[in-house]
Amino acid sequence: MVKYAMAVDLDRCQGCRACMESCKIENNTVESVFWMYVFRLESGEFPDTKMSFLPRPCQHCDNAPCVKVCPVGARFKREDGLVLTDADRCIGCRYCELACPYGVNYFNWAKPEKRQYLDYDDPAVTAVTGGVLPPYKNPDLDQLYGEEQRLTAGGGHFKGVMEKCTFCVHRLDKGLEPACVSTCPVQALIFGDTEDEDSQVSTMINQRPHFRLLEEVGTQPSVLYFGGAAPTEDSREIETVKARV
Amino acid sequence: MRKGLTIGMIVVGIALMVISYLGLTAPWGAESVANSEPRMQFAPLVFVLGVMMAFGSALVYEMLPDKD
Amino acid sequence: MATATHEAMLPRGVGRLTRGWLFFVVAMAAICGLGWYAYIREYTEGMTITGMRNVGTMGGATWGLYITFVVYFVGVSFAGITIAAVIRLFNLDRLRPLARMAEILTVVSLILGAIAIVADLGQPFRGIINLFRYARPQSPFFGTFTMVIAGYLFASLVYLWLTSRRDAALLAEHPSRLQWLHRLVAAGYTDTRAERERHSKATFWLAVSILPMLVVAHSTLGFVFGLQVGRPGWYSALQAPAFVVLAGVSGTGVLIVLAAIVRKSMPRDVGLDNYVFGWLGRFMMLLLFVYVYFMVTELLTATYAGSERELQVTREMLWGEYSWIFWSSVALLVLPLLGLLYQSLKSSWTISWLVVSGIAVNIGAIGKRYLIAVPSQTHGQLLPYTDGSYAPSWIEWAVVASLVAFGALVIGVFMKVLPIVEINHEEEVSHA
Numbered sequence: 162m163v164k165y166a167m168a169v170d171l172d173r174c175q176g177c178r179a180c181m182e183s184c185k186i187e188n189n190t191v192e193s194v195f196w197m198y199v200f201r202l203e204s205g206e207f208p209d210t211k212m213s214f215l216p217r218p219c220q221h222c223d224n225a226p227c228v229k230v231c232p233v234g235a236r237f238k239r240e241d242g243l244v245l246t247d248a249d250r251c252i253g254c255r256y257c258e259l260a261c262p263y264g265v266n267y268f269n270w271a272k273p274e275k276r277q278y279l280d281y282d283d284p285a286v287t288a289v290t291g292g293v294l295p296p297y298k299n300p301d302l303d304q305l306y307g308e309e310q311r312l313t314a315g316g317g318h319f320k321g322v323m324e325k326c327t328f329c330v331h332r333l334d335k336g337l338e339p340a341c342v343s344t345c346p347v348q349a350l351i352f353g354d355t356e357d358e359d360s361q362v363s364t365m366i367n368q369r370p371h372f373r374l375l376e377e378v379g380t381q382p383s384v385l386y387f388g389g390a391a392p393t394e395d396s397r398e399i400e401t402v403k404a405r406v
Numbered sequence: 407m408r409k410g411l412t413i414g415m416i417v418v419g420i421a422l423m424v425i426s427y428l429g430l431t432a433p434w435g436a437e438s439v440a441n442s443e444p445r446m447q448f449a450p451l452v453f454v455l456g457v458m459m460a461f462g463s464a465l466v467y468e469m470l471p472d473k474d
Numbered sequence: 475m476a477t478a479t480h481e482a483m484l485p486r487g488v489g490r491l492t493r494g495w496l497f498f499v500v501a502m503a504a505i506c507g508l509g510w511y512a513y514i515r516e517y518t519e520g521m522t523i524t525g526m527r528n529v530g531t532m533g534g535a536t537w538g539l540y541i542t543f544v545v546y547f548v549g550v551s552f553a554g555i556t557i558a559a560v561i562r563l564f565n566l567d568r569l570r571p572l573a574r575m576a577e578i579l580t581v582v583s584l585i586l587g588a589i590a591i592v593a594d595l596g597q598p599f600r601g602i603i604n605l606f607r608y609a610r611p612q613s614p615f616f617g618t619f620t621m622v623i624a625g626y627l628f629a630s631l632v633y634l635w636l637t638s639r640r641d642a643a644l645l646a647e648h649p650s651r652l653q654w655l656h657r658l659v660a661a662g663y664t665d666t667r668a669e670r671e672r673h674s675k676a677t678f679w680l681a682v683s684i685l686p687m688l689v690v691a692h693s694t695l696g697f698v699f700g701l702q703v704g705r706p707g708w709y710s711a712l713q714a715p716a717f718v719v720l721a722g723v724s725g726t727g728v729l730i731v732l733a734a735i736v737r738k739s740m741p742r743d744v745g746l747d748n749y750v751f752g753w754l755g756r757f758m759m760l761l762l763f764v765y766v767y768f769m770v771t772e773l774l775t776a777t778y779a780g781s782e783r784e785l786q787v788t789r790e791m792l793w794g795e796y797s798w799i800f801w802s803s804v805a806l807l808v809l810p811l812l813g814l815l816y817q818s819l820k821s822s823w824t825i826s827w828l829v830v831s832g833i834a835v836n837i838g839a840i841g842k843r844y845l846i847a848v849p850s851q852t853h854g855q856l857l858p859y860t861d862g863s864y865a866p867s868w869i870e871w872a873v874v875a876s877l878v879a880f881g882a883l884v885i886g887v888f889m890k891v892l893p894i895v896e897i898n899h900e901e902e903v904s905h906a
Contacts, residue, residue, distance in 0.1 A: 195531050202858055217857065225436050226704055232615035233608040234432055234442030252604050253521075253596015255536045256615065262704025262856045264530025268596060271522035309439050320520040321596025375856050378703045394782035396858040404531045406522070432610040442610065450609035450620060457625040461632050461680070468636055468669075468676045469661055 164356045164383075165242040165328060167342070168365050169216050171389025173349035176201050176214035180341035180350060184218075187329060187340035189299055190316040191276035193404040194267040196326040197341045204395040212399070215392060216350065218341065219244065219265040219326035220374065220382030227257035227266065236323070237309075242383050243328050245313040251322040258323065262378050266325045273317035276406060301331040328352070408470045415463035422456030483648050486893035487739065495886065502883035509876020512869045513593060521596060525867040533862030535851035539870040540594035542844045543877065545695060546724065547587035548622055549717065549839065552692055553725020554580030555630050557757070558637075559681035569753060571745035571895045575732050577634040578888050579725070582881045584627040589880075591623075593873050614701060617694025626691050629684050636677055639663040641893050652891060659892065692718045699846060707776075707787035707850035716768045719761055723807070724839035726758040727832035732885070734829045736894050744895040752823040758835065759814035762807060769804070787854045795863075796849050799841050806838030 176199060184190070184197040200215040221244045228238050235250035236257045246257075258266035270276075279286055302315025307330070314331035316324040329339035337343070342350040353362035362385075365371070371385045430449035435441040444450070484490070516523055527534025554576040561569045561576075595601040609616050643663040646656035663669065693714040699705075700713030730751065737746040776788040791800045810831035817823050852862040888894070 193528075193532055198531055200858060223437075226702065228436040228441070230613045230615070230702075231442070232610060232613040232619070233604040234444070234610050235604075237439050237442035238436050240438050250600075250604060250608065251597065252601035254594070254601065254615070255596070256613070256698075258529060258536050259851065260702050260704060264855055264857060264859060266530075267528050267532075268536060269520070270527065271520040275520075323596075375704075378856070380704075392858050398858060398860050401860045402531050402533070405527055405533055427611055431616075432608070432612070434612045436612075441612070444608055444610070448607050450616070451606040454606070454620050454624040457620065458628045461625075461629040461683075464632055464636060464676045464680045468639075468672050471662065 162356060163241045163354050165221070165333070166353065166355045166362050166366075166383045166385060167218065167221075167328070167339075168351040168353075168362050168371070168385050168387060170349045170351070170387045171213070171215070172387070173347045174199070174214045174216055174389075175347060175349075177346065179344050179346060180216060183340040183344035184326070186297070187299060187332070188314075188316050188327070189297075189302060190267070190324070191269070191271075191273050192278060193276075193406045194316060194324070195404065196265070196267070196316065196324070198265075200392070200396075201399045202392060202396045203399050204393055204397070213389060213392075213396070215389075216341075217263060217265065217374075218328070218339075218384060220263055220380065220384045221326075221328060223381035223383065224379060226260040226262070226380060230256045230260045232256065237311075239307060239309070243330060243333075245307075245311070245327055245330060246323055246325060247311040247313055248318045248322050248324070249312045253321040253323065255323065262375050262380060263382075266323055267316070268323050269317065269320045271406075272320045276317075299331075301335075304331065306330050306334055408467060411470065412463045412467040415466060416460050419456045419458070419460030419463065422459065423453055426450070426452040426456065484645055484650060484652075485897055486744070486889075486895055487741075488645060488890060488893055489650055489652050491890065495890065498886055499883060502879040502886070505879035506876045506883065509873045509879070512872035512876070516593075516869055516873070517598070523867060524870050525865050526870075527862075527864070529851045529862065530855060530857075530859050533852070533860060535848045535862065535864035537594070537847050537851065538864055539844070539866040539874055540590050541847050542840065543874050544587050544590040544594065545717070545843045545846070546840050547583045547590060547877070548618075548692070548695055549721030549843070550725040550728050550836075551580040551583035551587065551626075551630075552688060552718065552721035553723075553729060554578075554583065555626070555633065555684060556688060556722065557726070557729065557754075558633070559685055562677055562681045566753075568745070568749055572729065572733060572750060572754075573637065574634075574892075574896055575736060575885075575894050576729055577630060577637065578885055578894075579729060579732060580630045581627065581634055582884050583725075583728075584623065584630065585884075586877045586881050588623045588627070590874070590877055591618075614694050614697040617691060618698065621687060621691040621694060626684065626687055629680065629687065633677065633680050633684065635659065636673065636680070637896075638892055640665065640673075641897050644897055645893070655891060689718060692721055704856060705850045706781070706784035706854040706856065708846070708854075710772065710775075712768055712772055713846075716765065716772070719765045719768060720839055720842060722761040723758060723765055724836050726754055726761065727835040727839075730754050730758070730828050730832035734825055734832075736889070737825075739889075740895070745898075746895070748823050748825070751825050751828050752817075752821075755814050755823055755828050755831070756818055758831070759811060759818060762811040762814070762835070766808060766811065769807075783854070783856050787849050790849050790853045791845060795853070796845060799845055803838045803841030803845065806834045806841065810834045810838075 178199050180197050181195055190196055197218045202213050203210045205211050221242055225244050227236050233250055233252055235247045238244050255268050305311055306313050314327055338352045342352040351361050353360035355363055369387050371387045372391055373382045426449045430446040431444045433441055526536055526538045529536055558573045558576040561573050592598045605619050639660050640663055642656045642659035646653055646660050696714030696717035699708045700710055702708045733746050790796050813831055848864055852864055
């Protein structure tokens with residue numbers, strides 16, 4: 162049985178946020194939605210400040226609070242470790258968003274076509290796109306995935322439902338790695354099967370010390386952090402993230 | 407007749423509640439897909455009907471006309 | 475407004491449509507219309523037109539005014555049926571004039587709570603169907619949906635119907651435009667000794683079984699918040715009991731206001747005297763004492779120790795962004811408590827002061843419900859997100875206002891259709 166996990170090497174992460182970009186493009190998420198998010202943090206008092214970067218995908222917890230609270234079972238845990246959201250069943254109550262200690266959930270507040278990054282009605286744009294909205298839509302995202310056959314890949318399907326990082330379930334289905342992992346220029350993100358003793362993730366787990374975020378709340382996340390350090394109580398974002406529409 | 411029907415409704419109502427809660431709705435847990443699927447669809451409706459039947463027995467007790 | 479002479483014979487103002495009443499109905503309907511407009515816009519454009527936004531990177535609150543009022547309305551419903559059940563179980567005959575308005579308050583309030591939940595869903599129609607189809611007991615929402623909305627609403631409706639039959643039968647003896655309805659509600663009631671005994675037994679056992687279900691139902695609503703380990707400020711064992719107690723406080727407050735309005739609108743004395751109001755005042759006072767105890771316990775625990783992130787929520791409430799709501803809610807709960815204590819010690823109850831207290835504790839309760847919901851979202855992140863903000867948009871205010879107006883409208887119509895105060899055995903209908 163496969164059991165996926167992601168390893169994040171904080172000694173390598175340089176805060177470039179290429180993973181955030183590629184996640185957006187791969188999953189067609191709308192404005193202000195960052196399934197993969199990288200904190201740019203500082204701690205300490207000037208001039209003794211320290212800077213650090215913390216990639217934060219969905220942690221795909223083994224004891225996921227979001228799965229426990231979903232009233233209709235739209236948010237579910239797969240045996241291979243992925244925590245996914247069925248866009249066809251979700252009723253948009255946003256309880257999972259509140260139960261999640263990591264803040265990885267996003268609700269579709271508006272119609273997705275109204276929240277794209279370009280004004281696709283602009284004639285200069287339609288001249289190029291031919292009016293297709295949005296111009297690039299990943300065709301894999303409309304399929305049903307898994308033994309359970311549910312609509313779990315991609316974002317921005319329609320308004321009124323929740324979404325979050327899926328570990329690129331549609332790419333895993335094809336034997337590829339998640340988009341963020343493939344894109345990272347310094348290989349700070351490693352993805353693999355912890356049941357496979359020979360995978361890079363398993364080797365890292367066995368050889369290097371690692372920690373998980375918010376271990377104390379008991380969620381048993383599947384994302385492991387190597388090197389670096391967990392954010393402290395003093396950590397704060399370097400700039401205010403104005404990701405609000 | 408009235409007493410029997412009333413008690414019957416209460417018993418059946420509670421039975422429906424217990425059976426649907428413990429056996430037909432999604433099992434507790436967050437480990438697998440099975441925890442997000444009810445064992446029978448519309449099991450929560452059965453639960454609600456069970457509650458309504460149990461309380462509806464009061465209506466029967468008061469309002470069912472006497473046979474004699 | 476000409477009323478048929480037949481209606482003039484019906485007690486408690488049933489069927490008598492005054493100009494003031496018609497104006498009230500039109501005003502409430504207008505507010506409801508505004509709410510409908512606001513909700514249709516929300517449904518078609520998406521919830522982006524509310525003030526809610528995602529927590530975390532978007533720095534918003536994802537549950538706002540709607541959930542505040544869901545909790546508030548369900549809370550108000552608690553007191554109504556509890557008081558009606560207590561009156562029945564302990565045969566508190568002098569409080570009987572309160573019973574029916576308490577029951578209708580519960581029923582209406584629950585309906586408002588249910589509508590408010592649906593208004594908060596991103597996919598409302600799907601929500602209604604999928605809850606009946608797939609609801610999971612592990613989610614605290616299961617209890618809210620099945621026990622509160624379906625179970626206790628139905629039980630309260632059954633109780634209301636059974637206790638209204640006798641009065642409906644009395645009114646059905648008189649020809650009027652409402653006679654068909656009175657006959658329907660009476661459902662063949664024949665005031666024989668056997669029927670009265672059966673009625674007494676049925677209502678007794680109903681009251682006995684509704685009370686524990688109420689406590690379970692309200693506790694699950696508290697669990698919706700209290701079980702969330704990832705939300706500083708929410709994760710607490712006190713949420714469930716505190717919910718139940720504040721529910722009693724706010725519900726009793728509304729009942730006091732409703733009783734005062736009914737008393738004013740009745741042409742003759744219907745038993746809503748100082749004794750009744752004094753009892754309500756004392757009941758509310760006791761519950762307020764318990765609630766203040768819970769508040770102090772929570773505050774002490776929160777400020778004594780806790781992680782930085784947890785302390786932040788408390789800080790924002792005590793002297794940060796939410797401090798004005800916090801301190802005014804505390805004042806609106808504690809000052810009436812002192813006033814009630816004073817009246818209780820002097821054994822003299824003034825109805826107007828009680829009404830003011832009733833309104834004050836309700837505003838305080840709404841403030842407290844808001845404070846339960848919002849600060850833990852904007853300032854309660856365990857990861858180092860920047861703090862957020864939330865302000866309800868006019869859409870949310872309009873929908874909430876229309877719910878309150880709808881509730882008032884339903885109670886106002888009910889008063890003209892069935893007697894809002896039970897008719898005593900000694901009273902003859904024609905003397906009313």
